[in-house]
Amino acid sequence: MTKREKHILLVTACLAFCALYAPQPILPGLAAHFGVSHSQISLLISASLLPLGLAPILYGYLIEAVPARLLLFWALLILAVSQIAFAFANDYSVLLASRIVQGFCFPAIFTAVTTYFSAAAEQASVRRVMSTYVATTIVGGFAGRFSSGLISDIVDWRATFVVLGLALFACMLAIAKLPATTRIDFSRIDIRAAKRVLEQGVFRHGLLTIFFAFFVFAAMLNGLPFRLKDIDPTISDLMIALVYAGYIYGVMIAVSSARISQILGGDISTMRLGAVLLAIATAAFGATGVLLSLLNMLLFVTGMFLIHAVLAGYLNHQAAENKGMLNGLYISFYYLGGAAGSWLPTLIYGHYGWSAFIGGLLVLCGACVVSIERLGKAKTINR
DSSP, rough: OOOHHHHHHHHHHHHHHHHHTTGGGGGGHHHHHHOOOOOOOOHHHHHHHHHHSSSSHHHHHHHSSSSSHHHHHHHHHHHHHHHHOOOOOOOOHHHHHHHHHHHHHHHHHHHHHHHHHHHHHHHHGGGHHHHHHHHHHHHHHHHHHHHHHHHHTOOOOHHHHHHHHHHHHHHHHHHHTTTOOOOOOOOOOOHHHHHHHHHSHHHHHOOOOEEEEHHHHHHHHHHHHHHHHHHHHTTTHHHHHHHGGGGGGGHHHHHTTEEEEEESSHHHHHHHHHHHHHHHHEEEEEEEOOOHHHHHHHHHHHHHHHHHHHHHHHHHHHOOOHHHHHHHHHHHHHHHHHHHHHHHHHHHHHOOOOHHHHHHHHHHHHHHHHHHHHHHHHHHHOO
16 A cells, blocks of 8 residues: 555545534534434434444445445545535435435445555554554544534534535545555455354454443533533533544544553553543543533543554454454444444433433443453453
8 A cells, every 4th residue: 555545545534534523513503403302413423323333244245346446436425415415404304314325425435444454554563554544533533523613603504514525525536546456355244254253252342342432432422512502501612612622632542552552561451441531531521511521531532542542453453364344343333332322322311311321321331341351351262
């Protein structure tokens, strides 16, 4: 893989993550604008995350049959068009339909990019390559949230998605210039092969770990704008977006994950610490305020990405073959957790309040710790 190809793929991933999370900080405003409930507007996030959780295995067949350039080109084209449709929607149903369409574009992009990097990297450098990808997705996730809050305050919320659509069109043109010979060595994914992967404890517990961790993470990031709006109805979209500033700290964690793991005595110890920090930060959000939330986000993000950045590289390092399938399953478990976390806890929040919301997430933090402990034991058994 040339540097130019690598940069194009990283920009593609970054812009796609911008598009995925751009609506999040302006959800309260969108709910008021379209006259729908918190749980209904939260479906805008879940609607795009759920296809990500369900589609990777199906996209494996497409990636095997279709050149990466062609797959990414069409996925970016559809994603760009759906961004424009979202921007000019005048009805909630159109808004939701646009997000569902976008949800089916993201798996093509993410599965292709992660498998491309995993297949192109040498075994010794796979952790570094995957950490770079994770860092890029973090930048994209923050940039999408921040830009939507900023543009919404300065211009209008619709302008955010027009800009995103145009940027994705530009990225699509760059993808079209990639060499036609660039292909992905992707192992065919089928139910029996997936079952064989899941029968191995190291992979099964690793996938459950990321499911629980991202459930908690997505739930908090989706619920926090509503909580801040409840505390201060006059808070601006930009101020809500700034609370996510701690999210960018995850880049440092991602790119330093290998070094941190060495200092802490191994990957399992690092992920264990991440789960504990995630639980502590979740509990601290129980005393929500704007300044406290901004500071606590640093701890919350540290916990999440100590798990995510280390686990992604760890599982790829354990897999001697079928890396494409493993990455597809990883994406599936990751986003199924995110889809459930983005919507179900908002129902708890709406019916039982913020304390019940926090309590439920702490239970999931406990499940994450248990999965990591079992992952550590499975590592010894499977070696």
